[in-house]
Amino acid sequence: MAESFGVPTELLNRAAVATRRRRRLEKLSLQREEDGAEGPVNRRKFLGTAAVAAGAAAEPWGRLAAALSGAGVDAKIAKYLVGMTAELFTDEEHVPAPLLSARIDAHLDAVTSVLPRAGRFRPELIITAGETAALAGWAAWDRGEYEKAAHYYGTVRDAAREAGHRPLEALAMAYASYGAADPSRAARMLSEAQKCVKGPGYATAHAWTAAREAEEHARLGSVNAAVRALERARTAYQYADPGREQSWVRFLRPARLDSMAVSTYTRLRRPEAVSEAQASMERLDVGNPKVNVAVLCDAAMAHLTSGDAEHGVAVARRALETAVSHDYVGVTMVDVRMKELVGALPDNAAARSLQEEIRAAVA
Numbered sequence: 440m441a442e443s444f445g446v447p448t449e450l451l452n453r454a455a456v457a458t459r460r461r462r463r464l465e466k467l468s469l470q471r472e473e474d475g476a477e478g479p480v481n482r483r484k485f486l487g488t489a490a491v492a493a494g495a496a497a498e499p500w501g502r503l504a505a506a507l508s509g510a511g512v513d514a515k516i517a518k519y520l521v522g523m524t525a526e527l528f529t530d531e532e533h534v535p536a537p538l539l540s541a542r543i544d545a546h547l548d549a550v551t552s553v554l555p556r557a558g559r560f561r562p563e564l565i566i567t568a569g570e571t572a573a574l575a576g577w578a579a580w581d582r583g584e585y586e587k588a589a590h591y592y593g594t595v596r597d598a599a600r601e602a603g604h605r606p607l608e609a610l611a612m613a614y615a616s617y618g619a620a621d622p623s624r625a626a627r628m629l630s631e632a633q634k635c636v637k638g639p640g641y642a643t644a645h646a647w648t649a650a651r652e653a654e655e656h657a658r659l660g661s662v663n664a665a666v667r668a669l670e671r672a673r674t675a676y677q678y679a680d681p682g683r684e685q686s687w688v689r690f691l692r693p694a695r696l697d698s699m700a701v702s703t704y705t706r707l708r709r710p711e712a713v714s715e716a717q718a719s720m721e722r723l724d725v726g727n728p729k730v731n732v733a734v735l736c737d738a739a740m741a742h743l744t745s746g747d748a749e750h751g752v753a754v755a756r757r758a759l760e761t762a763v764s765h766d767y768v769g770v771t772m773v774d775v776r777m778k779e780l781v782g783a784l785p786d787n788a789a790a791r792s793l794q795e796e797i798r799a800a801v802a
Contacts, residue, residue, distance in 0.1 A: 512553050517560040520550050524567045525686035532690050532727045535766050536581035547571045562602050569598030569607045577614045581770045609635035613648050622658040642679040643688040646672045650699040657706035694722035698734040705741045716741035728765040736776035748785040755780050774801045
């Protein structure tokens with residue numbers, strides 16, 4: 440099944456485990472209801488706790504059970520909710536936004552429903568709610584719902600201030616920068632974001648925001664500023680450990696950072712673009728099609744800009760095939776890159792055919 444859908448086996452394993460756990464707890468909840476072994480207050484608390492622990496708070500009945508239970512949040516529930524947020528960020532790399540959005544929204548509902556009685560876990564859950572809201576905003580932007588995305592990002596920054604957690608602000612600004620119409624504004628946002636992720640444990644976040652700043656300076660044609668920002672990104676990444684830092688930076692594997700360098704150098708028309716493109720394609724991750732589409736599009740642009748039309752068309756076709764086979768056509772991040780490729784493709788039979796295929800796919 441994993442091979443058929445083009446997703447990692449682990450993703451399906453996690454879904455199966457969660458489903459089994461949820462069914463066991465739902466059955467146990469109903470049994471206790473029928474047995475009448477507990478008083479009504481204790482039963483409500485059990486039902487509410489079971490709903491959250493099973494992930495059933497993502498369902499309307501589960502949210503109602505959690506709301507009625509009156510039970511406080513314990514360490515187990517807090518850990519579960521934080522872990523679910525991390526899983527959503529991991530799944531975002533494999534599952535298109537339209538398919539993942541309902542899960543994100545339901546999880547955000549589940550976290551916010553327990554905040555009033557979170558007690559000592561309130562700061563931790565405000566942070567995980569903010570991270571979930573940021574992912575909801577990113578998914579909304581990917582679906583083309585730009586105003587909705589902006590509302591989510593504003594809420595994330597409110598959560599960051601409430602929790603006194605500046606890295607949340609960095610996350611909101613980094614996501615929002617992709618939709619900023621003015622590259623100067625985006626570059627300022629990303630520069631500010633880097634100030635929010637200084638210190639140990641945030642090297643990957645620093646590298647991401649610095650590399651994004653480099654891309655925006657490159658859009659403006661600011662060579663020195665772009666190169667300096669890219670150097671900061673490379674330096675920070677030397678100390679990065681994406682798998683052990685924030686769940687929202689796990690996507691920034693070497694191939695993705697390479698592709699951000701590729702897009703920067705390509706816009707600046709620097710010769711390093713082609714060698715960086717080759718390096719990024721050698722590090723493609725089979726289990727991460729969305730990242731791979733971005734990497735392939737950036738690599739194709741590098742070859743096309745350098746004048747290597749044949750290689751550029753071949754890589755662009757590979758990018759389109761990857762996007763289509765994994766249902767990423769219609770996703771903003773992918774469509775924007777595909778439309779850029781249409782304008783860069785040369786005037787020959789192979790390229791014209793590819794142009795028509797891209798236009799048909801992303802129309």
